[in-house]
Amino acid sequence: AQQELATQKKAYSASDKLLKAREASEGNEVKIQTVQAEVERIEELTKAGSKLSDENAKDVVLVTSEAQKVLKVVVTDVPKFISAAPANMKERLQKLEAKGKDLQKRVEAILVKTKDERERVSCDLHAKEADELADDVEAKMTIAENEELPFLSGMEEMPVGEGRGIVEKCEQAALEVDKAVVTYRKFAQAKNAELKTFKAESSATLKETLAKATERVDTVAKKIVKFKVDAAKRMKTVRLQDTRLAVEQAEEMATQLCEDVKPLEKKDEKKAEKSEEGAEDENGDADEVPGVSAEDAQSLCEKVAESDAAVQAKIEEALNPKKPLRKAKFGKVSTIKPDSMGMNLKLKVVGEMSEVESKAGKFWEVLCGDPSGTVIVSLRDHQKDIAKKDAVIQLRNAATKMVNGHVRLAVDKWGKVEASSEGLDEDVNMDEGKNVSATEYELVATSK
Numbered sequence: 001a002q003q004e005l006a007t008q009k010k011a012y013s014a015s016d017k018l019l020k021a022r023e024a025s026e027g028n029e030v031k032i033q034t035v036q037a038e039v040e041r042i043e044e045l046t047k048a049g050s051k052l053s054d055e056n057a058k059d060v061v062l063v064t065s066e067a068q069k070v071l072k073v074v075v076t077d078v079p080k081f082i083s084a085a086p087a088n089m090k091e092r093l094q095k096l097e098a099k100g101k102d103l104q105k106r107v108e109a110i111l112v113k114t115k116d117e118r119e120r121v122s123c124d125l126h127a128k129e130a131d132e133l134a135d136d137v138e139a140k141m142t143i144a145e146n147e148e149l150p151f152l153s154g155m156e157e158m159p160v161g162e163g164r165g166i167v168e169k170c171e172q173a174a175l176e177v178d179k180a181v182v183t184y185r186k187f188a189q190a191k192n193a194e195l196k197t198f199k200a201e202s203s204a205t206l207k208e209t210l211a212k213a214t215e216r217v218d219t220v221a222k223k224i225v226k227f228k229v230d231a232a233k234r235m236k237t238v239r240l241q242d243t244r245l246a247v248e249q250a251e252e253m254a255t256q257l258c259e260d261v262k263p264l265e266k267k268d269e270k271k272a273e274k275s276e277e278g279a280e281d282e283n284g285d286a287d288e289v290p291g292v293s294a295e296d297a298q299s300l301c302e303k304v305a306e307s308d309a310a311v312q313a314k315i316e317e318a319l320n321p322k323k324p325l326r327k328a329k330f331g332k333v334s335t336i337k338p339d340s341m342g343m344n345l346k347l348k349v350v351g352e353m354s355e356v357e358s359k360a361g362k363f364w365e366v367l368c369g370d371p372s373g374t375v376i377v378s379l380r381d382h383q384k385d386i387a388k389k390d391a392v393i394q395l396r397n398a399a400t401k402m403v404n405g406h407v408r409l410a411v412d413k414w415g416k417v418e419a420s421s422e423g424l425d426e427d428v429n430m431d432e433g434k435n436v437s438a439t440e441y442e443l444v445a446t447s448k
Contacts, residue, residue: 023352025081025092028074032099035067039106046114057121060114067107074100076432119202126191127209133184134213140180141220144173144227151234163238170231177224179425184217186426253310328394334372336436338407341399345409346370346420347377348428349391353384365408368393371426373434378403378410383417392420405440 042063045056052060078097085093111118147169150162188210195203330346351367356378364384368377378401379387387393397415401408411417432438 022089025078025089025096028078028096028100031070031074032096032103035070035103036099038063039067039103039110042110043106046110052114052117054121054124057114057117058125060110061118061122061125064107064111064118067103071100071104071107073430075104076430116199116202119198122194123198123202123206126194127206130184130188130191130206130209130213133180133187134216137177137180137184137217137220140173140177141223144170144177144224147173148227148230151230163234163241167231167235167238170227171235174224174228174231177220177227181217181221181224182425184213188214188217253307256307330370330394332372333370333375333436334434336375336400336407336409338400338402338441343395343398343409345395345398346422346424347375347393347395348424349387349389349393350374350428350430352389353379353387367435367437368409369428369430369434370424371429373429373431373436375407375409375435376437378408379417383411386417386419392423394418394420402441405442407437407439407441 042060046052046060075097078093078100082090082093082097147166150166191206191210195207198206328344331343333345333347336343347368347370349366349368353364353366356363356365362381364379364381364387365376366379366384366387367374368387369375377387377395395409395411395415395417398409398411399415401410
């Protein structure tokens with residue numbers, strides 16, 4: 001039975017490798033064909049002796065940029081399957097890898113030939129994008145200022161129940177401004193670095209545009225600092241207002257509770273009088289409340305108990321108001337170590353899920369990443385459905401585990417894997433050198 005099981009596993013492993021190799025081959029062949037057609041078209045545009053128009057130069061910039069991205073993924077992805085691929089697939093994958101590298105060289109040749117035209121058009125495109133990003137920053141600041149208008153009308157303390165909603169909108173608007181500012185600054189930093197390789201005559205306009213756009217963004221950045229300080233002060237006022245309201249409600253409920261217990265107080269007084277006289281009425285009903293039936297008395301006692309619990313809860317609310325939820329902070333893939341634990345990460349699923357059999361049971365592995373790098377995440381059956389390709393997920397209290405000397409990221413019963421309502425601010429860094437799980441660690445014995 002064990003030999004048969006081993007044979008089945010071997011057959012499954014071989015078919016799984018074949019399937020993955022075929023998927024890599026077919027998927028990347030389509031990409032290569034698309035890139036090849038575009039590269040050939042651009043080569044025709046840039047053939048010797050022809051001068052590029054602005055429109056064609058723009059086409060070259062866009063096509064070569066996209067081609068570089070696609071080819072980088074192909075020449076990185078395909079070699080992973082060559083060594084493990086069956087013989088009939090290995091040659092096919094090797095040809096695909098070679099074609100990808102050849103296209104990379106052809107793209108580089110185009111870039112060299114069209115350097116001057118590309119610089120000129122790139123500067124125009126980047127200048128337009130810089131203005132658009134600065135416009136977006138200012139537009140989001142305008143939205144934030146509009147959310148603040150109720151407070152600027154002279155009402156620093158809003159009517160009960162309204163203030164919190166307005167301040168929360170202000171805080172959310174401020175977050176959007178911060179994101180827009182960060183987006184612009186990353187763009188400006190990248191373009192300023194790129195300008196160092198451009199000729200002075202090509203880059204002059206872009207430098208001037210970036211300087212003006214940066215000045216606009218810096219002005220907004222200063223405004224938003226004060227805006228957030230004011231919003232924080234107003235939220236404190238709202239919390240104090242909520243606390244006062246809770247105290248007032250507790251007082252009202254306590255007053256009502258006192259009214260509710262008056263019939264019971266009369267009962268206790270009557271019982272005390274009877275006790276002093278040492279007598280009971282003819283029916284022996286000394287415990288009954290005057291004018292109240294036994295059923296009504298029971299209902300009254302239950303009502304008093306509920307009112308008392310409500311008063312205590314309201315007092316607790318007044319003494320310990322709810323603290324605002326803090327925005328989750330996420331770590332970076334690049335910081336993951338073999339002994340890392342308690343990590344919160346927001347990742348994009350960038351690979352296809354694969355099933356793994358182990359002594360501990362069945363689990364699934366999938367490549368995920370963030371702007372700092374990639375890592376293989378191990379998932380259990382109840383976790384895997386969330387991690388569809390291209391989905392963004394959040395891992396709470398994740399920890400590393402080592403599999404044959406390689407890092408895997410896992411979340412046990414003390415953590416959580418959930419879908420993220422927000423995407424990543426930047427693309428995943430697919431550089432193979434940034435794949436944390438690709439590094440092989442060796443266990444070293446330490447002397448005591």
